[in-house]
Amino acid sequence: MEDICIVGGGAAGMTMAIVAKRENPACRIVLVEKNDKLGKKLYATGNGRCNVGNTRGPGIQPVLAFFDSISLMTYEEEEGRLYPRSQQAASVVEALEREMKQLGIRWIPNREVLDVAGSPDSFTIKLADGSTIQSRLLGISTGGKAAPQFGTTGEGFRMARNLGHTVNRLAPVLMPVTCEGDFRDVKGVRLQGKASLWKDGSLVAKESGEVQFTEDGLSGICIFDLTRFLKLEPGENQEEGFRRYRITIDCLPEMNYESLVDYLKKRINSLEELAGTWILHSMVPAKLIPLIFSKAGLSDKMDIPILEFKDRELDALAAFLKELPFTITGGKGWRTAQATAGGVPLEELDPETMESLKVPGLYLAGEITDSDQPCGGYNLQMAWIQGMKAGKAMGSFLNNSK
Ligand SMILES: Cc1cc2nc3c(=O)[nH]c(=O)nc-3n(C[C@H](O)[C@H](O)[C@H](O)COP(=O)(O)OP(=O)(O)OC[C@H]3O[C@@H](n4cnc5c(N)ncnc54)[C@H](O)[C@@H]3O)c2cc1C
Incomplete structure (x- = not known):
């Protein structure tokens, strides 16, 4: 039995894993990603430079502290836009992946999650190879439907629906x-x-x-x-x-x-x-x-x-x-869109912890939630913030329930 299983290794999923493990170093975490590598979409963001955030956006201080904690050097361009100082999106993925390795977080690449089911004290995660994972807590960070060429084909919405969540009308935006x-x-x-x-x-x-x-x-x-x-x-x-x-x-x-x-x-x-x-x-x-x-x-x-x-x-x-x-x-359309409008309504989640108000132990973060933002680094900023909140809450829940 895992303590935490995270579905989707993009911006929100990796952040969730890192922050949860720091909060509770003893917990067993597994992250499942359908692509052969983590953060595949991140390489394409900001025209290959990854506009990681915006100093004018809400909640920037904890985001900057998180970047610092993974040794990601950023700098600010006009209108508050933040980029890695190297101007290479790869630096962002490398920093996240290195930190995951250092913390001993296990991830499974090339493995699609087909479905998830919840019971009172654990979740069952069904993988495409026929195997299953049992986990006390579940994080879903499968992104939205925008740019499906990077793996985001919207299955997370079906999973959330099956677990009892509403999914607000989906539409491609920033296109x-x-x-x-x-x-x-x-x-x-x-x-x-x-x-x-x-x-x-x-x-x-x-x-x-x-x-x-x-x-x-x-x-x-x-x-x-x-x-x-x-x-x-x-x-x-x-x-x-x-x-x-x-x-x-x-x-x-x-x-x-x-x-x-x-x-x-x-x-x-x-x-x-x-x-x-x-x-x-x-x-x-x-x-x-x-x-x-x-x-x-x-x-x-x-x-x-x-x-x-x-x-x-x-x-x-x-x-x-x-x-x-x-x-x-x-x-x-979806292939050219940079974000998804619609998704799981924020009203169905605890705003401080991103825990589902419908399914205890389930946490949602990133583009799967109905929280699309304008261009300028705001979408990734939302993913880091929600990932941090969920990771912290998952880690401290496990601390308190030993
Ligand atoms: C071309 C492009 C440029 C962009 N540029 C910027 C930018 O510069 N700044 C900015 O703020 N935002 C930008 N965005 C938006 C930003 O990339 C997303 O909003 C952000 O990545 C969302 O983070 P996430 O973690 O929710 O999802 P993602 O980063 O999309 O990660 C979701 C992950 O889940 C995986 N997954 C999905 N389904 C399954 C499954 N069933 N099983 C296992 N794994 C699964 C996917 O493969 C993916 O790796 C851009 C988007 C695009 C397409």
Whole structure:
């Protein structure tokens, strides 16, 4: 009989194991991971640099202390984003794995957990090779459904449901979106701007940052963050549901509409005979200019001399520079998503210990819980914090029940 079995060796699972073992050095822990190595997803995070947390996020002090305790040196970039000083995600996994080895925590790689069952004083964990593990306490940290190529295919939700938990509606978030239109000509263009999300004409959310154009839509951190607000009604047709949403991009957030109109008018005097597209020269990436003319209904003005522009045409260009509209037709889905919205509701867990309020001895941490966060290190920060809480609670429960 194990004291603790942890299912899923990602950020939350490894943290849970380390903190539990430190709290109760005598306890027997086994961690089961379906991939051949621990923390496979972590290698891909932060474009291979792993944005481990954010100094602006809640609960950062214990997270920094945890990093220090595993000898992970971090440094802060703009907007509070924390990375390993080496700028290599591998450093994070190596530090966690080394600490697990040093503490004598056993882990079983390449072994998928098929199901778990609870009885009053122990849990039975069924593995894909037909074997079972009996454990006094059970931690589930199987992540969500986002990026299934890293092993997170959502089985933890089924396990939680079988044990009596609710699972709030799951949706991929922090992903690119597809939009109506053909964007092959602007594929790869990047723009510093402000993106707003609208539903049925009402503003839902705004984000500033880099917008990236893809061949079929929009990407970039601020677009990713907006996808957390895309909510389809139960039973709603996917495409119809998405089409109720629009993203508008403010290409020049530092200028208001009126000053933009004035600026374009001044340009007429200096650019006079040049072709129409010169009116936006150097204001936005060159490849975007035809798209802006087209969305403003002015494609036929791209080649006329700038002197011939009418006031209402300048007004239209300024309006579209401030609110370049895109109708969303869909999200790019689980494979491209960085996080899962939905999952086990936090109300069903003790917020201090992450212990289930439905099944004593069961602890949940990380993306399996309904606690998705914006980009910027906040999702991993949540995983470390919840993993620490669960590990500490498991270790001290065992201490108190000797
Ligand atoms: C491309 C990408 C980039 C990202 N970048 C960042 C970033 O820079 N900063 C940030 O804060 N967040 C980032 N995220 C999000 C972040 O990686 C996750 O929110 C975080 O890893 C969740 O931690 P977790 O421990 O809950 O789950 P995971 O780290 O996903 O770990 C879950 C583990 O459980 C295992 N598992 C699943 N089912 C089973 C089973 N049945 N049996 C055994 N094992 C199982 C999986 O193989 C996996 O190893 C990124 C995500 C992606 C996809």
